[in-house]
Amino acid sequence: MDQSKAKPIKALTQHLKDLTLTGPEETQIQAIQLDSRKVLPGSLFVALRGTQTDGHQYIDKASSLGASAILCEALPDVLRPEITYLQVPNTAEALGHLSAAFYGHPSKHLKLVGVTGTNGKTSVATFLFQLFRALGYRCGLLSTVQNQIEDQVIPATHTTPDAVALNGLLAQMLQKGCSHVFMEVSSHAVAQHRITGLEFSGGIFTNITHDHLDFHKTFDNYIQAKKGFFDALPKTAFALVNIDDRRGAVMVQNTKAHTSTYSLQTLADFKGKIISDTLTGMHMEINDQEVWFRVIGRFNAYNLLSVYGTALLLGEKPETVLTELSNLLSPPGRFEQHISPTNVVGIIDYAHTPDALENVLETIAQLRHGNEKVITVVGCGGNRDQEKRPKMAAIACKYSNQVILTDDNPRFEDPMTILDQMRKGVPPLDYKKTLVIPDRREAIQKAYSEAQPDDIILIAGKGHENYQDIAGTKHHFDDKEELLKAFGQPQ
């Protein structure tokens, strides 16, 4: 990535708190690097304490590769005279500020809106990106599915990139004339200071339910991480929260931002009501105006309300916004429907948390109008929250006539162990309707072979993903491709 021209270290660090500088003061920085293996001469190497190892162990290696400065929490035993050492209490936090400064604080010159919550971030950020482009603005998007600068797609490796990549992307967006950027803010990103140093124009809270306890350890830590995003918003920003979520009010308890609310259940600044919801569209009332949407499902009614609220908070006119919103389509892998030649309905959805799975299955239950069977194919990812596994299997059983438990991304875990943990959530009365087919391709084929015309197959957990991560290798795998193959309609 182009990290532009060399920058004097003094200018970059002048606002860093509790900084101790040792060594040359006139150093110029060509690039910021978090990985010692990628250090090039003139780089600033940042020693981060990670989940697997401690970046401080690689200071020597980075120095040998020509780093001209080192940002660290503890100085190495031997200091090299040609290197500038920047010692701070928290390197991750300092990195946030430093990355923003290195790229000339692009966020200050953009209308940057962050979306946080367990579910709905990609949907809301993508809807906002589509809406504001339709309203005539040049826009950027940072999301799990992909990053985008207008029509240019830049593959995403994370939901929220690291601070260096993030500020680099924002700088590119600004340079290409974007005025608005919509981004997902994951809880990992808040906890690891990936967003520190950014100036947001607004923040949105969708909801918080069970996920990522492998990383945050307790639900309370998870809530605090999300709340940290709102705590740090400036008073010029807005904070828009889903007040139907039990934690909505807590999120904005200590924010300096101007708070607004949205709701389907109670009084709020942006109040919605679902009039009807079918496979072909959703009819809603939003702040007393009736609108038809192409996207469906109660969870999307929340997403649309937050998008509508954001647009108004950014100064757009209600009527124009509603007109454009009614044309929007869901992002790939979010309630994506395909119909087979025999009229079996296949739905691919990224539901990978208990709450998302329940929402999607409830939506399907509401959309059924006869005796259609619901067949759910679902798995859980390896090296992620284990507590959600039995819960997701139990939810699949509660709402489906048949369930096929299968692999998601096993990563470094034994797939059978994950499936055994899921199986623990199957109530004994549902054993008969539950199959375990580890091979996801076979599971999808089996689901289709069991389906009759009008039946609904839900394939949950991987959505847009086009790979299966097995022991560190990403093998090509795409639920949509497999579904269409099973339908006898290969792409």
Ligand SMILES: CC(=O)N[C@H]1[C@@H](OP(=O)(O)OP(=O)(O)OC[C@H]2O[C@@H](n3ccc(=O)[nH]c3=O)[C@H](O)[C@@H]2O)O[C@H](CO)[C@@H](O)[C@@H]1O[C@H](C)C(=O)N[C@@H](C)C(=O)N[C@H](CCC(=O)O)C(=O)O
């Ligand atoms: C748990 C987590 O967030 N991990 C991220 C973290 O890695 P880590 O803390 O494990 O790093 P580590 O391996 O312990 O290494 C520590 C430091 O030493 C450095 N190092 C290491 C080895 C070496 O030889 N030299 C060296 O300098 C590393 O570059 C790193 O800076 O920092 C890395 C660099 O920024 C990230 O790539 C990595 O994301 C991993 C791949 C990941 O899977 N993250 C997921 C959990 C994640 O971030 N997900 C969220 C939310 C998803 C959602 O719900 O939407 C996301 O925003 O994507």
Ligand SMILES: Nc1ncnc2c1ncn2[C@@H]1O[C@H](COP(=O)(O)OP(=O)(O)OP(=O)(O)O)[C@@H](O)[C@H]1O
């Ligand atoms: N507002 C919502 N509330 C609950 N569930 C939702 C909501 N919006 C979408 N979902 C469900 O959650 C799934 C994931 O949605 P989306 O990708 O928008 O969430 P996300 O927060 O970006 O997820 P991730 O944490 O993986 O980035 C969807 O496929 C759908 O099943």
Ligand SMILES: N[C@H](CCC[C@H](N)C(=O)O)C(=O)O
């Ligand atoms: N952003 C989420 C996505 C999970 C998707 C699911 N397919 C899995 O692999 O667990 C994560 O990294 O935890």
Ligand SMILES: [Mg+2]
């Ligand atoms: Mg996402």
